[in-house]
Amino acid sequence: xxxxxxxxxxxxxxxxxxxxxxxxxxxxxxxxxxxxxxxxxxxxxxxxxxxxxxxxxxxxxxxxxxxxxxxxxxxxxxxxxxxxxxxxxxxxxxxxxxxxxxxxxxxxxxxxxxxxxxxxxxxxxxxxxxxxxxxxxxxxxxxxxxxxxxxxxxxxxxxxxxxxxxxxxxxxxxxxxxxxxxxxxxxxxxxxxxxxxxxxxxxxxxxxxxxxxxxxxxxxxxxxxxxxxxxxxxxxxxxxxxxxxxxxxxxxxxxxxxxxxxxxxxxxxxxxxxxxxxxxxxxxxxxxxxxxxxxxxxxxxxxxxxxxxxxxxxxxxxxxxxxxxxxxxxxxxxxxxxxxxxxxxxxxxxxxxxxxxxxxxxxxxxxxxxxxxxxxxxxxxxxxxxxxxxxxxxxxxxxxxxxxxxxxxxxxxxxxxxxxxxxxxxxxxxxxxxxxxxxxxxxxxxxxxxxxxxxxxxxxxxxxxxxxxxxxxxxxxxxxxxxxxxxxxxxxxxxxxxxxxxxxxxxxxxxx
Amino acid sequence: xxxxxxxxxxxxxxxxxxxxxxxxxxxxxxxxxxxxxxxxxxxxxxxxxxxxxxxxxxxxxxxxxxxxxxxxxxxxxxxxxxxxxxxxxxxxxxxxxxxxxxxxxxxxxxxxxxxxxxxxxxxxxxxxxxxxxxxxxxxxxxxxxxxxxxxxxxxxxxxxxxxxxxxxxxxxxxxxxxxxxxxxxxxxxxxxxxxxxxxxxxxxxxxxxxxxxxxxxxxxxxxxxxxxxxxxxxxxxxxxxxxxxxxxxxxxxxxxxxxxxxxxxxxxxxxxxxxxxxxxxxxxxxx
Numbered sequence: 001x002x003x004x005x006x007x008x009x010x011x012x013x014x015x016x017x018x019x020x021x022x023x024x025x026x027x028x029x030x031x032x033x034x035x036x037x038x039x040x041x042x043x044x045x046x047x048x049x050x051x052x053x054x055x056x057x058x059x060x061x062x063x064x065x066x067x068x069x070x071x072x073x074x075x076x077x078x079x080x081x082x083x084x085x086x087x088x089x090x091x092x093x094x095x096x097x098x099x100x101x102x103x104x105x106x107x108x109x110x111x112x113x114x115x116x117x118x119x120x121x122x123x124x125x126x127x128x129x130x131x132x133x134x135x136x137x138x139x140x141x142x143x144x145x146x147x148x149x150x151x152x153x154x155x156x157x158x159x160x161x162x163x164x165x166x167x168x169x170x171x172x173x174x175x176x177x178x179x180x181x182x183x184x185x186x187x188x189x190x191x192x193x194x195x196x197x198x199x200x201x202x203x204x205x206x207x208x209x210x211x212x213x214x215x216x217x218x219x220x221x222x223x224x225x226x227x228x229x230x231x232x233x234x235x236x237x238x239x240x241x242x243x244x245x246x247x248x249x250x251x252x253x254x255x256x257x258x259x260x261x262x263x264x265x266x267x268x269x270x271x272x273x274x275x276x277x278x279x280x281x282x283x284x285x286x287x288x289x290x291x292x293x294x295x296x297x298x299x300x301x302x303x304x305x306x307x308x309x310x311x312x313x314x315x316x317x318x319x320x321x322x323x324x325x326x327x328x329x330x331x332x333x334x335x336x337x338x339x340x341x342x343x344x345x346x347x348x349x350x351x352x353x354x355x356x357x358x359x360x361x362x363x364x365x366x367x368x369x370x371x372x373x374x375x376x377x378x379x380x381x382x383x384x385x386x387x388x389x390x391x392x393x394x395x396x397x398x399x400x401x402x403x404x405x406x407x408x409x410x411x412x413x414x415x416x417x418x419x420x421x422x423x424x425x426x427x428x429x430x431x432x433x434x435x436x437x438x439x440x441x442x443x444x445x446x447x448x449x450x451x452x453x454x455x456x457x458x459x460x461x462x463x464x465x466x467x468x469x470x471x472x473x474x475x476x477x478x479x480x481x482x483x484x485x486x487x488x489x490x491x492x493x494x495x496x497x498x499x500x501x502x503x504x505x506x507x508x509x510x511x512x
Numbered sequence: 513x514x515x516x517x518x519x520x521x522x523x524x525x526x527x528x529x530x531x532x533x534x535x536x537x538x539x540x541x542x543x544x545x546x547x548x549x550x551x552x553x554x555x556x557x558x559x560x561x562x563x564x565x566x567x568x569x570x571x572x573x574x575x576x577x578x579x580x581x582x583x584x585x586x587x588x589x590x591x592x593x594x595x596x597x598x599x600x601x602x603x604x605x606x607x608x609x610x611x612x613x614x615x616x617x618x619x620x621x622x623x624x625x626x627x628x629x630x631x632x633x634x635x636x637x638x639x640x641x642x643x644x645x646x647x648x649x650x651x652x653x654x655x656x657x658x659x660x661x662x663x664x665x666x667x668x669x670x671x672x673x674x675x676x677x678x679x680x681x682x683x684x685x686x687x688x689x690x691x692x693x694x695x696x697x698x699x700x701x702x703x704x705x706x707x708x709x710x711x712x713x714x715x716x717x718x719x720x721x722x723x724x725x726x727x728x729x730x731x732x733x734x735x736x737x738x739x740x741x742x743x744x745x746x747x748x749x750x751x752x753x754x755x756x757x758x759x760x761x762x763x764x765x766x767x768x769x770x771x772x773x774x775x776x777x778x779x780x781x782x783x784x785x786x787x788x789x790x791x792x793x794x795x796x797x798x799x
């Protein structure tokens with residue numbers, strides 16, 4: 001009897017241990033997308049989803065155009081259909097129209113889409129039309145794996161409205177084969193008297209970018225340039241500007257607001273910290289490729305990913321593009337935190353503090369919610385849970401064009417990138433360490449998430465683009481932005497903006 | 513006999529007219545008197561607040577309007593001149609006349625957004641073929657990043673896209689002209705230039721006025737070219753009224769304010785196009 005019990009226990013244990021592998025074989029045969037890992041057990045795994053029956057029900061999704069986020073949405077919709085019997089209709093929409101395509105029916109009290117994709121900074125405007133993520137998903141092991149930053153980005157004052165499917169932040173990408181090259185280091189030192197290293201400050205970044213601008217430094221027969229940046233008006237350029245501003249204007253010793261002074265709601269956007277950043281940015285127009293001041297995100301990805309520039313900074317995509325198998329610079333790039341500054345503005349004392357400062361920018365990224373008026377909310381949340389289950393998530397991370405970036409603690413394991421994507425271990429380590437350090441930083445800046453957020457960011461885009469085009473000086477441009485921000489605050493209502501902004505400030509001040 | 517029932521036959525047309533013309537205009541006017549935006553949806557009533565803001569505190573709208581005026585007048589003049597030249601060319605008996613007639617229409621038959629993407633690639637300053645070719649002569653214009661040149665880039669694309677429309681209207685006009693005045697001019701021994709100045713051009717005046725007005729109406733709505741090519745940049749140097757209204761309405765979701773801009777713009781366009789039509793009639797028809 002005792003022997004039988006032991007055998008039975010051993011059998012059950014081995015079944016429990018090896019069952020995931022058994023599922024992996026079974027599911028990866030049907031769904032080659034997850035062939036690297038097979039199914040990974042979890043609340044929304046392939047196995048679990050196959051037990052759901054949504055036959056006769058239709059799920060309507062509005063997502064981004066293919067490929068970024070649009071392709072994984074469609075792919076997982078197809079898989080979800082096969083597993084559950086549901087019918088999933090996917091509509092693809094350009095990025096600029098995602099907000100209004102959902103907002104117009106939302107405001108008219110309709111729900112033409114059950115699931116709406118957008119950006120995480122839509123949350124304040126959208127939250128009243130979205131269903132909070134139910135507890136059962138909140139308590140799932142997958143959700144517990146989401147980083148604190150991205151739980152915060154997806155939530156509003158403790159309630160999660162956007163299901164985490166992506167994690168975004170801005171960081172520096174550089175050509176490792178140049179910066180770490182002893183010959184280049186020697187040449188740079190001889191010519192400039194400075195060390196060639198991963199830039200610690202924006203001033204160093206500018207010096208190196210200028211030096212490596214407009215000549216063929218990699219010997220491919222074509223000229224290379226200093227930096228690729230998103231400078232095209234209205235094409236996410238405001239986010240690039242904030243990335244350059246955090247070093248000068250996010251002072252860890254002056255909590256209470258990066259964009260505004262939370263107490264008075266006076267905009268900080270035209271203080272000397274931001275002006276210094278914009279002055280640097282205007283200078284950067286001299287070391288971008290020809291036409292670089294009209295680069296949108298796609299151009300930036302193509303430029304750095306194609307080996308045209310020494311530096312770049314923004315979302316993961318340019319780095320992933322550079323590390324794809326078909327890239328001419330695979331395993332020749334490095335990731336590092338955004339450059340800092342040798343001085344930082346103190347808005348309380350109205351003076352510069354002459355000490356090194358660096359601040360990560362946890363920029364907004366892809367987000368998705370379920371319409372409050374949807375009649376198939378359970379199915380919608382199951383779809384989102386399935387979208388980001390362990391197997392899908394790991395497979396999606398490996399495909400640069402999908403636009404799915406790390407947002408789970410387990411994503412910071414360099415082995416994922418070494419084993420499944422063929423990255424050089426040193427690069428994989430620097431990449432994951434860079435992302436991890438941003439999570440751990442106590443001086444982070446989160447995206448502005450206040451009512452009418454687009455009015456604020458649009459004003460920044462207009463003002464900064466005028467400075468880049470030489471229509472206004474940096475100070476004049478940002479004074480104009482500050483005036484516009486004050487007018488917006490007054491139109492929206494100071495209290496409404498202040499209350500919303502307080503939530504973001506709590507996150508920045510590490511109080512949430 | 514009572515013919516009152518005949519009015520019933522007007523109803524279908526009337527319903528369509530109300531549905532697609534009257535109602536949207538009334539709705540826009542009502543919307544313009546509200547503060548509808550992303551955080552305050554609904555038709556509340558805020559009086560003339562949006563109009564006061566537009567006329568007293570929004571120089572960007574007026575800058576974009578004057579920019580639009582420059583762009584649309586320049587493009588339409590160029591389209592008229594080139595369109596007339598091409599139409600005149602294929603109106604004559606030349607070889608491959610039919611081929612040219614179709615060829616000149618091709619740009620108009622393409623999708624504007626897609627063609628603008630292609631033009632943007634052509635004019636791309638580091639990857640595009642235009643600067644590649646021009647580099648042979650040692651020049652590399654900043655097609656999309658110089659505030660002045662970018663305006664002319666927009667004009668080039670607009671002229672390329674819409675000259676065929678002008679060509680089509682003017683060719684139709686030329687083909688419908690009576691033959692007698694030309695025969696009389698030939699008998700009098702008029703040279704081709706004099707024939708054009710004293711016969712063709714005056715006879716084409718009514719059609720020219722119509723074609724110019726139609727194109728001006730269309731050109732004043734220029735949006736997709738700017739959106740794809742420059743997004744209104746560098747700075748605000750290519751931002752037009754319709755693009756600015758688009759930003760305020762659908763990007764920033766200031767529906768009420770965008771409606772007030774749209775309505776103001778409509779009134780300005782009706783007045784200015786009426787004046788332009790009158791002036792053209794006076795000048796070209798010598799009325």
